[in-house]
Amino acid sequence: MNEFNYRKEGFKEYLTFSKKKDFLLESEKNFGPITLCFETYGKLNEDKSNCILITHALTGDSHPARHAPEDTEGWWEDFVGADKIFDTNKYFIICSNILGGCSGSTGPSSINPETGKAYGITFPIVTIKDMVNAQKKILDYFNINHLLAVVGGSMGGLQALQWAVSYPDFIDGVIDLASPLNLSTESIGINHIMRRAIITDPNWNKGDYYQAAVPFNGLSIARMIAMLTYQTKDLMNKKFGRKTRSNIIDFYQGFDAEFEIDSYLNYQGSKLVNRFDANTYLYITRAMDLFDLKREYGSYEAALRRIKSKFLLASISSDTLFHIGELRKSRDILSLSGVNLEYHEVQSNCGHDSFLLEPGKYEEFLKEFLDSIKSNWNNADYNAGSL
Amino acid sequence: MNEFNYRKEGFKEYLTFSKKKDFLLESEKNFGPITLCFETYGKLNEDKSNCILITHALTGDSHPARHAPEDTEGWWEDFVGADKIFDTNKYFIICSNILGGCSGSTGPSSINPETGKAYGITFPIVTIKDMVNAQKKILDYFNINHLLAVVGGSMGGLQALQWAVSYPDFIDGVIDLASPLNLSTESIGINHIMRRAIITDPNWNKGDYYQAAVPFNGLSIARMIAMLTYQTKDLMNKKFGRKTRSNIIDFYQGFDAEFEIDSYLNYQGSKLVNRFDANTYLYITRAMDLFDLKREYGSYEAALRRIKSKFLLASISSDTLFHIGELRKSRDILSLSGVNLEYHEVQSNCGHDSFLLEPGKYEEFLKEFLDSIKSNWNNADYNAGSL
Numbered sequence: 209m210n211e212f213n214y215r216k217e218g219f220k221e222y223l224t225f226s227k228k229k230d231f232l233l234e235s236e237k238n239f240g241p242i243t244l245c246f247e248t249y250g251k252l253n254e255d256k257s258n259c260i261l262i263t264h265a266l267t268g269d270s271h272p273a274r275h276a277p278e279d280t281e282g283w284w285e286d287f288v289g290a291d292k293i294f295d296t297n298k299y300f301i302i303c304s305n306i307l308g309g310c311s312g313s314t315g316p317s318s319i320n321p322e323t324g325k326a327y328g329i330t331f332p333i334v335t336i337k338d339m340v341n342a343q344k345k346i347l348d349y350f351n352i353n354h355l356l357a358v359v360g361g362s363m364g365g366l367q368a369l370q371w372a373v374s375y376p377d378f379i380d381g382v383i384d385l386a387s388p389l390n391l392s393t394e395s396i397g398i399n400h401i402m403r404r405a406i407i408t409d410p411n412w413n414k415g416d417y418y419q420a421a422v423p424f425n426g427l428s429i430a431r432m433i434a435m436l437t438y439q440t441k442d443l444m445n446k447k448f449g450r451k452t453r454s455n456i457i458d459f460y461q462g463f464d465a466e467f468e469i470d471s472y473l474n475y476q477g478s479k480l481v482n483r484f485d486a487n488t489y490l491y492i493t494r495a496m497d498l499f500d501l502k503r504e505y506g507s508y509e510a511a512l513r514r515i516k517s518k519f520l521l522a523s524i525s526s527d528t529l530f531h532i533g534e535l536r537k538s539r540d541i542l543s544l545s546g547v548n549l550e551y552h553e554v555q556s557n558c559g560h561d562s563f564l565l566e567p568g569k570y571e572e573f574l575k576e577f578l579d580s581i582k583s584n585w586n587n588a589d590y591n592a593g594s595l
Numbered sequence: 596m597n598e599f600n601y602r603k604e605g606f607k608e609y610l611t612f613s614k615k616k617d618f619l620l621e622s623e624k625n626f627g628p629i630t631l632c633f634e635t636y637g638k639l640n641e642d643k644s645n646c647i648l649i650t651h652a653l654t655g656d657s658h659p660a661r662h663a664p665e666d667t668e669g670w671w672e673d674f675v676g677a678d679k680i681f682d683t684n685k686y687f688i689i690c691s692n693i694l695g696g697c698s699g700s701t702g703p704s705s706i707n708p709e710t711g712k713a714y715g716i717t718f719p720i721v722t723i724k725d726m727v728n729a730q731k732k733i734l735d736y737f738n739i740n741h742l743l744a745v746v747g748g749s750m751g752g753l754q755a756l757q758w759a760v761s762y763p764d765f766i767d768g769v770i771d772l773a774s775p776l777n778l779s780t781e782s783i784g785i786n787h788i789m790r791r792a793i794i795t796d797p798n799w800n801k802g803d804y805y806q807a808a809v810p811f812n813g814l815s816i817a818r819m820i821a822m823l824t825y826q827t828k829d830l831m832n833k834k835f836g837r838k839t840r841s842n843i844i845d846f847y848q849g850f851d852a853e854f855e856i857d858s859y860l861n862y863q864g865s866k867l868v869n870r871f872d873a874n875t876y877l878y879i880t881r882a883m884d885l886f887d888l889k890r891e892y893g894s895y896e897a898a899l900r901r902i903k904s905k906f907l908l909a910s911i912s913s914d915t916l917f918h919i920g921e922l923r924k925s926r927d928i929l930s931l932s933g934v935n936l937e938y939h940e941v942q943s944n945c946g947h948d949s950f951l952l953e954p955g956k957y958e959e960f961l962k963e964f965l966d967s968i969k970s971n972w973n974n975a976d977y978n979a980g981s982l
Binding site for chain 2: 390391392393394396397398400401404405408409410425426428429432433436441442444445447448449450467469470473474497500531533
């Protein structure tokens with residue numbers, strides 16, 4: 209196993225592989241070395257039958273939850289932990305920052321060992337499949353040859369779907385929250401506009417800004433655009449309405465943020481810039497656009513017919529980014545392709561962000577789903593083929 | 596009437612007024628001189644009872660329709676003309692570019708006579724009410740003291756609404772297509788992001804770019820954002836789907852437009868930059884945000900109770916910018932305020948742009964509405980109070 213270098217710093221673990229530049233990307237380029245940053249929760253049981261892989265969304269990272277009370281808050285805190293949906297008393301949970309990311313895994317902001325400089329846009333275009341193949345290396349390292357479940361929301365759902373298709377014998381249950389089979393025209397358009405905002409920021413400097421000012425304006429505008437798609441009109445009306453931060457007379461002074469929604473958006477924009485790399489934003493939104501199982505398998509049906517795991521798809525009634533209509537279409541195609549599908553429509557006013565904010569609406573059916581696949585696993589010959 | 600200077604060039608007419616800087620803005624600043632560019636269609640009849648004012652939307656101008664076959668296409672070509680809804684055989688139609696605009700009327704790109712330079716951001720903040728008060732001057736100049744109707748869609752609808760409230764005795768019928776009583780939180784947020792895109796473009800240069808390169812990137816990003824709100828997901832899926840302009844292999848090369856939706860958006864962005872001023876975009880979106888009849892009258896009801904004209908409000912079923920829910924709320928408030936209201940819900944798949952694209956869906960009820968107010972006019976004592 210000298211293919212791997214492993215190290216741990218605090219709760220973060222790092223696995224480095226493909227040191228000989230032999231990680232084959234979907235673009236048929238070879239790439240390496242790759243380091244993935246990941247975190248684990250709970251304990252792997254003796255027969256390694258309790259492992260759940262959590263895949264993260266666009267700006268997520270390897271840290272869905274606290275490891276200890278004093279730890280920083282995770283992005284899925286209410287879903288992951290002792291006695292929570294993804295119960296760390298029962299399950300061994302792995303969550304890795306994706307290939308191309310900027311939170312510990314190799315991405316455009318990483319140093320290219322050949323040049324001693326950040327990759328920037330010399331980083332290769334990566335796809336959802338590449339992310340999944342890289343995650344697989346972590347399981348290889350731990351000699352885990354079966355996953356109880358892969359679960360992800362939004363772009364995490366695309367990864368879960370790719371897992372189900374790429375490694376059909378490897379997984380018992382796949383949970384895709386709020387993610388369709390591919391991005392709609394509108395979503396591709398939104399991603400395009402967000403990238404334009406970044407690329408046209410002079411600080412972007414063709415991706416070479418790591419020694420200078422970052423493209424603050426571009427990335428923060430991209431984030432503002434995204435924030436509006438994660439929520440609903442009604443919720444924003446309720447939260448901010450037409451409230452202003454200044455006297456109406458001040459409105460005649462200029463164009464700065466005076467409505468509360470304006471300053472909220474500004475705040476969210478800046479906040480992301482402080483924790484996220486603009487080039488990674490470009491690469492990952494592009495990976496989402498490109499996600500299309502048809503590309504490799506000729507048709508969706510041909511791709512989805514490969515799936516052997518139970519599949520849970522959940523849509524969100526008020527989702528304006530990945531609309532319920534798209535999710536129903538995905539449900540139909542999954543069903544027609546013979547997938548053992550469980551489909552839920554979560555009634556929510558929170559829009560796309562529901563899967564991050566409303567654990568109560570997911571708890572029952574997710575726990576039941578996990579229990580149902582666990583009992584299958586306990587059925588001795590269920591996994592005979594894959595062991 | 597030496598307050599006015601009037602000139603005509605081709606089909607465009609120009610009226611200049613407030614030469615002594617005595618046009619009182621809602622901000623309580625005085626401003627002038629103001630030139631409005633307008634166009635007229637049809638003939639004013641003897642008793643001046645057939646005049647319809649058309650108010651334009653965000654990027655509209657004074658040219659809704661051709662004056663002659665060889666003329667350039669107007670923005671409301673299918674609605675305005677001989678035997679069309681706004682029948683130029685019957686009606687005398689006026690359409691003016693708004694105050695703050697960039698298509699012939701005084702706006703930030705106009706030369707400030709005091710400095711000999713373009714106003715840029717020294718142009719005062721203008722409101723929808725200011726636009727309406729300026730339009731009124733055109734009618735004053737023609738000694739037209741009564742309008743058969745004011746009609747506008749989107750931001751034009753806001754102007755129509757302001758007309759109804761500001762000049763209740765002046766108008767018989769008001770037609771507001773697809774515009775709510777005020778902008779939702781989300782719409783304010785979208786306008787804010789679009790302005791950020793412009794303002795953070797270094798070429799914007801604090802609004803002083805008239806001797807240099809214009810803020811192409813900022814304005815085109817703003818336009819791309821707007822374009823997505825004017826259409827529907829379904830329509831974009833149908834038109835562009837996931838179609839690509841290049842071989843999939845090229846996707847691994849970079850971040851440029853390869854999906855058809857991307858290049859469509861790029862094209863729409865550039866196209867607007869070629870005909871529209873970025874500072875005007877800032878001023879007008881701000882005017883939309885600020886539109887709030889409550890400001891002057893204390894409450895919506897107090898404002899709307901002033902309305903004496905018949906009022907037609909039409910919503911568009913698939914409108915994602917000014918959502919049908921907002922329009923229904925506006926309908927309810929108008930009704931509760933005692934407005935003589937006619938409300939229509941246009942069933943459409945075209946989204947907000949329906950009011951520009953689908954004359955057939957508006958023709959019957961608009962013609963009937965116009966006929967009904969015309970017959971009121973013919974009733975001799977109907978206008979006694981205002982003549």
